[in-house]
Amino acid sequence: MSPLSSVLIGFVVILVVYKVVQWKRYKLPPGPRPLPVVGNLLDIAPVRFRCFSEWSQKYGPIMSVWFGSTLNVIVCNTELAKEVLKENDQLLADRPRSRSSEKFSRNGQDLIWADYGPHYVKVRKVCTLELFTPKRLESLRPVREDEVAAMVESIFKDCGSQEGVGKTVMVKKYPSAVAFNNITRIAFGKRFVNGEGKMDPQGIEFKEIVGTGLKLGASLTMAEHIPYLRWMFPLEEGAFAKHGARRDNLTKAIMEEHTLARQKSGAKQHFVDALLTLQEKYDLSMDTIIGLLWDMITAGMDTPAITVEWPMAELVRNPRVHQKAHEELDRVIGKDRVINETDFAHLPYLQCITKEALRLHPPTPLMLPHKAIENVKIGGYDIPKGSNVHVNVWAIARDPAVWKDPVAFRPERFIEEDVDIKGHDYRLLPFGAGRRVCPGAQLGLNLVQSMLGHLLHHFIWAPPEGMKSEGIDLTESPGLVTFMAKPVEAFAIPRLPAPLYKREPVNW
Template sequence: MSVPEMGPFGVVVTGIVAIAIVYKLVQRWRFKLPPGPRPWPVVGNLLQIEPVRFRCFWDWSKKYGPIMSVWFGSTLNVVVSNTELAKEVLKEHDQQLADRPRSRSAEKFSRNGQDLIWADYGPHYVKVRKVCTLELFSPKRLEALRPIREDEVAAMVESIFNDCGKQEGIGKPLVVKRYLSGVAFNNITRPAFGKRFVNEEGKMDPQGVEFKEIVATGLKLGASLTMAEHIPYLRWMFPLEEGAFAKHGARRDNVTKAIMEEHTLARQTSGAKQHFVDALLTLQEKYDLSEDTIIGLLWDMITAGMDTTAITVEWAMAELVRNPRIQQKAQEEIDRVVGRDRVMNETDFPHLPYLQCITKEALRLHPPTPLMLPHKATQNVKIGGYDIPKGSNVHVNVWAIARDPAVWKDPVTFRPERFLEEDVDIKGHDYRLLPFGAGRRICPGAQLGINLVQSMLGHLLHHFVWAPPEGMQAEDIDLTENPGLVTFMAKPVQAIAIPRLPDHLYKRQPLN
């Protein structure tokens, strides 16, 4: 039987596959790579990875060890899953691993890394990081914005009370996420833009709808390129939709510039406010910030903070409903410090150590970004005795590290008391617990995130007792995660809220 001749297309494809295979073999001969699952030709391990990626990597680490090679197409990705290796990545070799791998969509969204999240490590990143640390998230500015945070949490409490405090709402289970999403969204957009897009009834104004749609469109555009990002020689099958990206970018810029212009006009009459947009416009000349960088920074705040706060609080509430002992202990502490005749505020936090422990335990057991955004090797480095070639991506599985029985007692148990027994830093200094990352790429808004989570949790516990819906046992609450970059609950938690304070303390007092 004669072998059919290949056409030009077949020859090209065969040649590309052959080159890819040879390239991989050369890498394996030249470098001592970490062990890992056997990759398939062309696609690598992509088809073997389970949807909830961080759990899949955790399972694989039990077989291959705490440092693994995982091939996304032709790109080597190294995943580390214990404290010692995380310290090597984020401290000892931090400078060589400080870049971010940018996909084609990230290139477009960040204007080639002109923001903070996707910027390469270098003079631009150092400058923008300095703006965030010294200007945007300074203790002075966070304190100045505290009334906004407390106002939004008060609005959330009033909304819950309106739904459960009346006769028709008593005993009716509430979808907790519904109340958290609005306050989390406003708690990012108000400090950033001075705009309250969601009203007391949870309805969004047109500009808020536009914001949400822009975020959703960006996610959709990015997802449409996923397979092609990992297999460069298949990109001709998944072309970059230049028109769609241009339209999305213009839409984002238009709504942001309109707000920037509003603030510029307002400053001419009433002076600068503490909102982030005012700070950036005021500092634009001092730090030589381009318009692309200002817009990029504002959208970094939206995308990084919009979901993560709500996610953390929802997981914490699910655990508190499952653990009434912990809930009661927290309420007893709040009653001792705050009492039942006033509303708590952020100045109470230092006197509420158990509430702080609940926040830490929620961030440990359910980190909102379980796999840190990847780091990119700018030169060959060694991690855990293995070679990490230049151009490889390195992921830190913070979810797995926080469940490592070698460093945590009863790691899968929600037990806030562990942080009373030992003080563990959560802002990048203790590599057992890394919800905000560490090193040069640590989240600059960590303290803002902690304040928001503690405030939301504290008010929810102070104002209400939370119980499972009638007929459901606490242990039946589903604690599985949705696939994705952030860990939404697969099934939003429902609970019955029972008011525990005088009625007048549920009324929001609008800011002057």
């Protein structure tokens, strides 16, 4: 062994011993025994929220789990979630930023990765008072309904054509297209994909920017948890700078288009227009405006599609629920018109299906982590300053102490008891709660319910030939959001008159 290697190993050992002595001062939550340097990283199963839920059966509903040298506290029941997100909300309102999120957010100049403080409060105010108001959400309804109509027409063409008869469709494909087109239209006023499914040059650039960002973030994952090994995984400053420049150039080009259009017509409809007109009022930097727009893209591209694919899988698995949903739609809507968002209030069972899917399959099952601003106590244990806290909303929503038949897909439970899903009832937290609750929850819910309503109203869904309903695989893929490991395929059988499948494009 070389002298340099000996020195490095000795340095690491000293650091580890120092950390252990430091942490002994606290009464930490129980948890699996960590290894030197790597902590519990080698023991954590790929689907983390399931792994942590299983560990909670052994160690209790609050656990210490070490990601390298960083303490992560996992809470897995309603009472502890309330302590984190309500009673100690302000002390746990920061975000831990990785090197990649530090770069992407320009040191927390956006909303998602901003630390709690004056900047966060200001940007949050812009979102709640200006961007996601009921009036603005209603003004965006034509976009959502247009994209959902395009989805229905696309499925009808794929399953109703001569080539498509007798073939299954991959369900995820269609809500993914809706989510992509919807978020780019409401954020940037751009539909990058035309009626034939071809993407324009800006759309291709947009997709490449998103893909490059994901690759850059993934390249640093392991080193993020072990700071004194980061020299082995250096940050590619040039790659991040190039990615940031591409993102900024595309965004600014779209902004210039909007500025010219606004000067000609005076229109102020899309989020990019709103932010530009609010820039002076709220003293928003260009980094913050661009960061907010890309926060919306990040949140709006995957989660609506995920939140639709899971209930569709459950509906194919549960013919009883599927039939009951059709009965409600036929009774309220009939078969001579299409559903629209104003019908939601008269479709309680459809709303219950949405809630039940969010209970069993929350799109972000561990939420984004919170970071302790100061030392705090949760469940009688010490949570030292700088620790990360994760709320396992997946485990909470399946807790048999709170939910009857917790793993059963039974929408009726929300008819028997109305449960809030926007952060006021700590049994069900798909959008988080407290200071970090998702500001765009209602926007997402409107789109999800619209997609679900149309998919059910226009089609009967059946499992592939030779497969029983219960054969649909509900395994989750590893990751921050819960994609299905095996995307669901099903037969889509039209059930309405053919003219109701035709989209009439909305120029908004």
